[in-house]
Amino acid sequence: MVSSATNFSRSGLSDWLIQRVSAVVLGLYFLVLSWVFFSSPDLEFAEWSQLFDGLSMKIATSLALLALCAHSWIGMWTVATDYLTRSHFGKHGTGLRLGFLCLCVFMIFVYLVWGFQIVWSI
């Protein structure tokens, strides 16, 4: 079993599953938005804001934001633990990785709060 102090759920198998479930959520949300854009090429403010005013869209966007948090943490953690290591960067590798992961946590937190603020202030 993969055990590490910084992975998402303290379990590699659980991370693997969360990564895939959140991917499906984000993929579906992306398809819905793409469909909106392509079905109405001359989208106006009234239609657009009305769409995001609906409760179902608010719930869908909130869900996508939460999925983004989990998905991007697992992804950035995977990339960081593969490349920002002591075997690549010598003795500074661990510090570099932790610094990078702290930046990621900060950005994910900002995305989450900012995103919720955008969605729920309409």
Added chain:
Amino acid sequence: MKDDRPVYLNLFQYKWPLVAIASILHRVSGVGVFFGTGVLLFLLQASLESQSSFDSLRAGFQSPSLKILVWLIISGLIYHLLAGVKHLVMDWGLGEDLRSAHFASQLTLVLAAVCCLLVGVWLW
């Protein structure tokens, strides 16, 4: 984590088969889209705030720099999504042998290129 184990990893001496290119692009696009999400949230906010902010965003889209930035982020998203679907299919146990994996990578790259081109046409 024990990361002082000896690893030989010289990226410049690697051979890069198509499956490896498809795989590293999945990672590169993922990291890129992660940072690009800030831009997307900014656009979402500006588009929803008011009629005037919506209009000024539309006017801002006349500038090629914003278009190129948005096109890059959407292209990254499209590639990441398609390569992710490939991953899910392989998780299912389909196409795990070398030939199918090569074909799946080709398909992903070609499909992504076509979609990115279409998005570019749609944006301009």
